[in-house]
Amino acid sequence: MAKSDLTALSATNAATEIASGALSAEDYTRACLDRIAEVDGEVKAFVHLDPDYAIEQARRRDEVRASGRPVGPLHGIPVAIKDIIDTGDYPTECGSPLFSGRQPRQDATVVDRLRAAGAIIIGKTVTTEFAYFHPGKTRNPHDIARTPGGSSSGSAAAVAAGMVPLAIGTQTNGSIIRPGSFCGVFALKPTHGLVSRHGVLPLSRTLDHVGPFARSLEDIAAALEVIAGHDPEDEDTRPVATGSIRRIATEDFPLAPRIAFARTPVWDKADATTRTAFETLAQSLGEQCFELDLPERFAAAWPAQRDIMAVEMAHHLGPLADRGGEQVSKVMRDLVAEGRKVAATRYLLAIDEARALRPLFDDLFLQQASAVITPAAIGVAPSPETTGSPVFCSLWTLMGLPSITLPLLQGEDGLPLGVQLVGARGDDARLLRTANWLMSAAGGTSKPGMA
Numbered sequence: 001m002a003k004s005d006l007t008a009l010s011a012t013n014a015a016t017e018i019a020s021g022a023l024s025a026e027d028y029t030r031a032c033l034d035r036i037a038e039v040d041g042e043v044k045a046f047v048h049l050d051p052d053y054a055i056e057q058a059r060r061r062d063e064v065r066a067s068g069r070p071v072g073p074l075h076g077i078p079v080a081i082k083d084i085i086d087t088g089d090y091p092t093e094c095g096s097p098l099f100s101g102r103q104p105r106q107d108a109t110v111v112d113r114l115r116a117a118g119a120i121i122i123g124k125t126v127t128t129e130f131a132y133f134h135p136g137k138t139r140n141p142h143d144i145a146r147t148p149g150g151s152s153s154g155s156a157a158a159v160a161a162g163m164v165p166l167a168i169g170t171q172t173n174g175s176i177i178r179p180g181s182f183c184g185v186f187a188l189k190p191t192h193g194l195v196s197r198h199g200v201l202p203l204s205r206t207l208d209h210v211g212p213f214a215r216s217l218e219d220i221a222a223a224l225e226v227i228a229g230h231d232p233e234d235e236d237t238r239p240v241a242t243g244s245i246r247r248i249a250t251e252d253f254p255l256a257p258r259i260a261f262a263r264t265p266v267w268d269k270a271d272a273t274t275r276t277a278f279e280t281l282a283q284s285l286g287e288q289c290f291e292l293d294l295p296e297r298f299a300a301a302w303p304a305q306r307d308i309m310a311v312e313m314a315h316h317l318g319p320l321a322d323r324g325g326e327q328v329s330k331v332m333r334d335l336v337a338e339g340r341k342v343a344a345t346r347y348l349l350a351i352d353e354a355r356a357l358r359p360l361f362d363d364l365f366l367q368q369a370s371a372v373i374t375p376a377a378i379g380v381a382p383s384p385e386t387t388g389s390p391v392f393c394s395l396w397t398l399m400g401l402p403s404i405t406l407p408l409l410q411g412e413d414g415l416p417l418g419v420q421l422v423g424a425r426g427d428d429a430r431l432l433r434t435a436n437w438l439m440s441a442a443g444g445t446s447k448p449g450m451a
Contacts, residue, residue, distance in 0.1 A: 006023070006027065006028055006031035006032075007031050007032060007035045007162045007163075007165075008162065009028075009165065010165060010214075010215060010216045010218065010219050011074065011077045011165035011166050011214060011216075011219040011222060011223070012216070012218050012219055012222050012246075014028055014076070014077060014165060015073060015074055015075055015076065015077055015118075015222075018061075018065065018071075018075055018076035018077075019065065019071050019075060021065065023076075024058075024062050024076075025058040025059075025061040025062050025065075025075070025076025025120065026055060026058040026059055026062055028058070028076060028077075028078070029054055029055060029057075029058040029076070029078050029120055029122065030055065030058075032078045032122060032163060032164055032165075033051045033054060033055075033122075035161070035162055035163050036049065036158075036163045039141070039161050039162075039163065040158075040161075040163060042139065042144050043138065043139055043141050043144065043157050043158075043161050043163075044126065044137045044138050044139060044154075044157075045080070045125050045126060045138050045148075045153075045154040045155075045157040045158040045161065045163060046080070046123050046124065046125055046126070046154060046158065046163075047083050047093070047095075047123075047124050047125065047126045047127075047136075047154065048083065048090045048091055048093075048123050048124035049122070049123035049124075050090070050123070053089070054078065054120060054122045054123070057120045057121070058076060058078075058120055061075055061076045061118060061120065062076070064118075071118055072116060072117035072118035072119075072226075073117050073118070073222055073225070073226060073246075074114065074117040074118050074119040074166075074222065074223070074226055075117070075118030075119075076118060076120065077118070077119050077120065077165060077166060078119070078120045078122035078164050078165070078166075079114055079119045079120065079121060079122065079164065079165075079166045079167065079168065079223075080122055080123055080124070080125045080154070080155055080158045080159075080163070080164045080166070080167040080168070081111060081121060081123075081124055081125065081155075081167070081168050082124070082125050082127050082131075082152050082154070082155050082167070082168055082169045082170055083095060083124040083125060083126065083127045083154070084127050084130070084131050084170060084200060084201035085108045085110060085111060085168060085170070085199065085200050085201075085210070086104035086106065086107060086108040086111070086199040086200070087104060087107055087108070087111055087121060087124065088104055088105060088106045088107045088111075089121065090121070090123065090124050091103050091124070092104050092124065092201075094127065094129075094130055094131070094201050095126065095127040095128055095129040095130060095131070095134075095136055095151075096129050096130055096320075096324070096327070096328070097327050098320060098323070098324045098327055098328070104199070106199070107199060108196075108197075108198060108199025108200050109196040109197075109198040109199055109231045109233060109234070110168060110195060110196060110199070110200070110210050110227045111168075111199070113226055113227050113229075114168075114226060114227065116226075117226040119166075119226075122164060124154075125138075125152075125153070125154025125155045125157075125158055125167060125169075126138045126153050126154030126157075127150075127151050127152065127153065127154065128150040128151035128153060128387060129328070129329050129332060130201065130203070130317055130320070130332060131150075131151040131152075131170060131172065131175060131201065131203060132151060132203075132313070132329075132331065132332050132335065133150065133151075133331050133386075133387055134329035134331050134332060135147065135150060135153070135384055135385065135386065135387055136150070136153050136154070138153040138154045138157050139157070139384060140157065140160075140182060140183060140381045140384075141157055141160045141161035141183065142160070142183065142184060142381070142415055142416060143381070143413070143415060145383065145384070146182070146380075146381040146382065146383060146384060146415070147182065147381050147382060147383065147384045147385075147386060147387050147388060148160075148179050148182055148183050148381065149174075149175075149178040149179030149180075149181070149182040149183065149377070149381060149387050149388050150175060150178070150179060150387030150388070151169075151170070151172075151175040151179075151387065152167075152169025152170060152171070152175050152176055152179050152187075152213070153179055153387070154167075155167035155168060155169040155179070155213050156169065156179035156180055156182070156183040156185060156187065156213050157179075157183055158213075159183070159185045159213040159214060159215060160183035160184055160185050160215075162215075165214065165215065165219060166212060166213065166214050166219060166223050167212070167213040167214075168210065168211070168212055168213070168223075168227070169187070169210075169211060169212075169213060170197075170200060170208065170209065170210050170211070171189045171208075171209045171211065171393070171397060172203045172204050172207045172208050172209075172309060172313075172397065173207070173305070173309060173390040173393060173394055173397055174377075174389075174390025174391075174392070174393030174394065174397070175390070176188070176189045176209070176211045176213070177189055177376050177377075177390075177392075177393045177396075177403055177404075177405045177418070177420055178376060178377050178387070178388055178389075178390050178393060179213075179387075180213060180376065180405040180418055181376035181377045181405045181407075181416060181417065181418025181420070182377065182380065182381035182388060182415075182416065182418075183381075183416065184407040184415075184416030184418075185213055185214065185215055185407060186213070186214050186215065186216065186217055186219070186220050186404065186405065186406065186407065187211065187212070187213045187214075187220075187404065187405050187418075188211045188212055188220050188224060188402070188403075188404045188428075188432075189209045189211045189393075189396070189397065189402065189403050189404070190209060190210075190211050190224060190228065190402050190428050191400060191401065191402045191425050191426050191427075191428055192207075192209060192236065192400030192401075192425075193234075193236040193237050193238055193400070194224075194228050194229075194237070194242070194402075194426070194428060195209070195210040195211065195224075195227050195228055195229075195237075196210070196227075196229075196230075196231035196233065196234040196237050197209075197210055197234050197236075198231055198233035198234045199233075202316050203309075203312065203313050203316055203317070204308060204309050204312035204313060204316075205236065205312060206308050206312060206351070206354070207305070207308060207309055207312070207397055207398065209397070210227070211224075212224060212227070217249065217250075217432055217435055217436055217439065218246065218249070218250055220249075220404070220432060221245050221246040221249035221250065221429070221432050222246050224245050224428060224432075225242065225244070225245040225246050228242045228245065228428075229242055240426075243429060244429075245428065245429040245432070248429035248430065248432070248433055249429050249432035249433050249435075249436065250433070250436065251433065253433055253434070253436075253437045256288050256437065257288065257369075257370030257371060257434045257437055257438075258288060258289075258290070258368065258369050258370050259282075259285055259288055259289045259290075259369065259370065259371055259372070259373055259434075259438070260289075260290060260291075260292035260364065260368065260369040260371070260372045260373070261278070261282040261289055261290070261291050261292060261372075261373050261374070262292040262294060262372045262373070262374045263291075263374070264294060264298070264374055264392070264395060265294065265296075265298060265299040265302070266302065266391045266392065269378050269389065269391050269392075270375050270378045270379065270392070271378060271379040271411075273379065273411050273412060273417075274375055274377075274378060274379050274411060274417060277409045277410075277411065277417060278373070278374075278375055278409075278419075281373070281408070281409065281419065281442060282373065284442065285438075285441060285442070288441070289373075290368075290369075292364070292369070292372065295360075297357070298357065298395070300353050300357075301353070301354070301357060301394065301395045301398050301399075302391070302394050302395070303350070304349075304350035304351075304353045304354055304398060305350075305354075305394045305395070305397065305398040306394075307342050307346060307347055307350040308347065308350050308351065308354070308398070309339075310335055310338045310339035310342060311339045311342050311347045312339070313335060313336070313339055314335070314336045314337075314338070314339025314340050315339070317332070317336060318336045318339070318340065321333050321336045322336075354398050354399070357398075357399065358399055358400070358425070361399055361401060361424075361425070362424070362425065365423070365424035365425075365427070366424075370423070370430070370434050371421050371422060371423045371431060371434045371435075371438075372421070372422040372423075373419060373420065373421055373422075373438070374392060374420050374422065375392045375417075375418075375419075375420060376392060376393070376405040376417075376418035376419065376420040377389065377390075377392060377417075377418065378391060378392065379411055379412070379417070380411040380412050380413070380415035380416065380417055381415060381416075392420060393420070396420070396422050399425075400425060401422050401423065401424070401425055402422070402423045402424075402425070402426075402427070402428040402431050403420055403421065403422040403423070403431075404420070404421050404431060404432065404435055405418035405419065405420050405421075406418060406419045406420075406421060406435055406438065406439060408438075408439065408442050419438070419442075421434065421435050421438060
């Protein structure tokens with residue numbers, strides 16, 4: 001099989017071929033490394049990469065398979081890791097010169113679980129500075145004159161450019177969903193507390209999530225099944241069974257789902273092309289889709305999300321900003337200053353507001369809808385001086401609900417325009433199953449090609 005054919009394989013298909021002996025982990029990893037060498041000079045998705053070490057990992061995976069020992073569900077699959085997630089064998093510098101050369105002593109829990117499943121940690125991907133808004137060097141593979149989004153810039157771009165089949169990112173506002181939309185790949189922000197954040201740079205305990213990027217829904221499900229689960233090192237994870245996420249995500253839907261189309265109170269922020277595309281999509285779903293008008297009180301979610309993020313990031317990153325001075329971007333220093341000005345009573349009111357709104361969505365998913373559709377971003381990827389607006393992600397991050405962006409639509413110049421699908425808390429597998437239905441109903445494919 002040609003190297004270009006190898007890099008076109010989904011993670012789940014490649015894992016099947018490797019487990020059967022039809023494909024070696026070394027050959028698959030070499031194909032990914034060749035693709036990185038071919039395109040990353042322009043895309044600039046990776047910040048740390050050691051090809052020799054990646055090949056060494058692959059050879060060890062092949063030795064395990066040849067010995068007859070059991071192999072994991074991601075055996076031999078190269079995975080890229082956002083550079084705010086600790087890796088015991090690669091530096092973790094968080095997009096800042098303040099962390100230059102920082103070498104963690106151990107893996108983050110999510111990395112440890114990927115290794116246990118047989119994955120190859122191929123390298124670290126670019127993050128915006130401290131996973132906030134100051135852009136990094138990465139460019140959008142569909143148009144290198146545009147941003148890939150942020151803050152999981154490199155993870156989204158690496159998957160979109162065919163450099164790796166899977167990557168891991170994080171989200172505190174819109175940092176998984178927005179770059180997934182801009183880069184035209186599948187990207188999942190799981191239910192808050194489903195995936196451990198131990199060993200990940202803490203920004204906001206209330207809002208931080210870890211999730212995967214992939215080029216197929218089955219790959220998203222396979223990755224989530226590996227990384228999900230209770231971790232005593234992260235107090236927000238829960239000791240409950242996650243079930244067979246991949247099986248549920250890929251099984252036939254017993255009944256056609258009901259989809260709620262939510263413009264949300266920030267609908268006017270979307271550009272005209274995006275608004276038209278989503279209204280057309282909702283109409284095309286016919287009786288399976290209904291319009292959802294959120295009560296006026298939901299408008300309070302956006303300032304609440306901002307206050308919580310500013311306060312908690314100021315708490316975690318304020319000392320770094322103080323010490324770093326001009327080595328820290330102005331946008332980060334401004335956020336720290338903003339967070340320090342928020343009164344304790346206002347912060348606690350924001351926390352209370354979020355808690356009060358969550359049961360309203362629990363009732364919606366219990367009684368009316370399987371999922372909600374809404375834009376993933378206000379439009380297509382803008383110029384690289386910005387990472388784009390996360391405004392269509394803020395509500396769902398605050399609510400802690402699982403959301404996924406689907407590469408279903410196109411905007412200006414044929415660039416990707418993601419459809420965000422939001423599900424019930426803790427029902428991530430069903431959300432993925434609904435996403436499969438929507439891809440089929442809307443005439444999409446779970447394995448989009450490159451633009």
